[in-house]
Amino acid sequence: MSVSAAPQNGSAGDDPVGPHGGVGRPEPEPRALFIGGEWRGAASGATREVIDPSTGQVVTTVAEADVEDLDAAVAAARRAFDEGPWASMPGRERARILHRVADLIRRREDDLVATESVDVGKPVSLCRAVDVATVAEQYEYCSALAQGVDGATRRLPFPSHAYTVREPLGVVGAITPFNFPLILSSSKIAAALAAGNTVVHKPAEETPLSALLMAEILAEAGVPDGVLNVVTGAGTVIGEALLRHPGVDKVAFTGSTAVGRHAASVAGRMLKPVTMELGGNAANIVFEDADLESAIGAVIKGFVFNTGQFCMGGPRLLVHRSLYDTVLGILEGAVAGVPVGDPFDPATVVGPMTGERHLAKVEEYVRIAREEGGRVITGGARVHEETGGFYYAPTVIADLSNDARAVQEEIFGPVLTVQPFDTEDEAVALANSTPYGLASGLQTQNLTRAHRVAGRLKAGIVWVNDWAMLDPAIPFGGVKQSGYGREYGPEALEAYTKVKSVVIKLT
Known part of the structure; x- marks a missing residue:
């Protein structure tokens, strides 16, 4: 997921991805659950409304699953794993199917762009350049990984032939959040399928539409019935039941740190392996020798991208004191000029928050920041x-102390706090001072400093002289309260396989 196509200078700029103004706001049909290769309503007949964040209006409904529906999905996934061809299929054949998924994603690009935009409030320009493009690349990359799920031979000091094999875990429960429905679901599903697992996916209750559209695409590509199941519903019901279900062999979770702690404790009691990609509150350090134009672009991109609903965003800016007033002055003008508006307007850079509760949370943090002595340079209100x-x-x-709540806690909205520092040691200490450790960044023209500071930052990924440079080949994940385990890269397969050793006596 590279967001380098996002505007970096506070304006819409030239369209980086070609014409896309023809994508219109869709009117999705009511959607059912996808279980065992079939579409079915919830056992209770219940449905949930899906809201368009740009208008506050209902756009469609989806089935509201209960535990009975989840049991059916897990049973379908178990049958597909134990009795179906997927786990035993040669990796090369799984690769062909996953590559067809990528082809179909590109063929249905407009459908995916429109669906993700109306569901999340994401600008269509970013949906096309980032979300949909990234998901196609994820499936292509994982199709290559599927061909290399191999073990190794080992030399032993006694006469024997010893080797290891990597085997799929079984049924994977994937629980994903509202902010990047396409990307964060596919990062789990594509890797799990590449390794030969089957999946039960519980998308966020606010943003379920692209998960159901992807189920169509995977079925059309030839993924066998039951290999992917999508169950929509409340996290407190379906997410909880998925964590506790004895038929689920592994859970891949992305969400808040608070919910992640609970999920990890439940899975831990069952000795169920989990991957946890949790909250973040990354610092972006601007040193005195930074290329200021490039640095400001990275700063703005880091906190407005996806309306700040980005766990690897950069909501904390640390600026060398010699540049503090200058940077604040530049930000005041540049940030005020970032186009905010209708996600289906090609000129829009920042769309709405995904829901009223997320918007209210941002408002509350800004109110508290003012009470704690913060000076609002620009923004600070609904529009x-x-x-x-x-x-x-x-x-x-500006001007908040380091113990202010807006500095220490994850706001998850388009809010940037700015703090000065005097020395490199102080900058590193400030950057590492929160409980989180998902991402971090620095802006400098000194290569030695870049390597030195990157080594001292406590984060799963560090960006230098830009922000959010991601690709399916680059693993990411957190440290500290930002979770554990890695997605992307060949490292992802480690989370979806188990190692078996075979030792054969030769004499």
């Missing part, structure tokens, strides 16, 4: 209220 949508102006807050 476009006449639309009924959940819009908040990109906001820059």
Whole structure:
């Protein structure tokens, strides 16, 4: 997921991905659960409304599953794993199917762009350049990984032939959040399928539509019935039951740190392996020798991308004191000029928050920041209220102490706090001072400093002289309260396989 195509100078700029203004706001049909290769309503007949964040209006409904539906999905996934061809299929054949998925994603690009945009509130330009493009690349990359799920031979000091094999785990439960439905579901599903597992996917209750569309695409590509099952519903019901289900062999979770702690404790009591990609609150350090134009672009991209609903965003800016007032002045003008509006307008850079509760949370943090002495440089209020949508102006807050809640806690919205520092040691200490450790970044023209500081930052990924440079080949994940385990890269397969050793006596 490279977001380098996102505008970096506070304006829409040239369209980096070609014409896309023809994508119109869709009117999705009511959607059912996808279990065992079939579409079915919830056993209870219940449904849930899906809200368009740009208007606050209902766009469609989806089935509201209960535990009975989840049991059916897990049973279908277990049958597909134990009795179906997927786990025993040669890796090369699985690779062909996953590559067809990538082809179909590109063929249905407009459908995916429109669906993700109306569901999440994401600008269509970013949906096309980032979300849909990344998901196609994920399946292509994992199709290659599927051909190399291999073990190794080992030399022993006694007469024997010893080797290891990597085997799929079984049924994987994938629980994904609202902010990147396509990307964060596919990062789990593509890797799990490449290794030969089957999957039960529980998407976020606010943003389920692209998960159901992807189920169509995978079925069309030839993924056998029961290999992927999608169950929509409340996290407190379906997510909880998925964690506790004895038929689920592994859980891959992305979400808040608070919910992640609970999920890990439940899985731990069952000795069930989990991958946890949790919250973040990354610092972006601007040293005195930084290329200021490039640095400001990275800073703005780091906190407004996806309306700040980005666990690897950069909501904390640390600036060398000699540049502090200059940077605040630049940000005041540049951030105020970032286009905020209708996600289906090609000029829009920042769309709405995904829901009212997320918007209210951002408002509360800004209110507290003001009470704690923060100075709002720009933004700090709702905008476009006449639309009924959940819009908040990109906001820059200066002069907060390091123990302020807006500095220490994850806001998950388009809010940037700015703090000065005097020395490299102070910058590193400030960057590492929160409980999180998902991402971090620094802006400098000194190569030696770049390597030195990157080594000292406590984060799963460090970016130098840009922000959010990601690709399916680059593993990412957290340290500290940002979780454990890695997604992307060949390292992802380690989370979806188990190692078996075979030792054969030769004499």
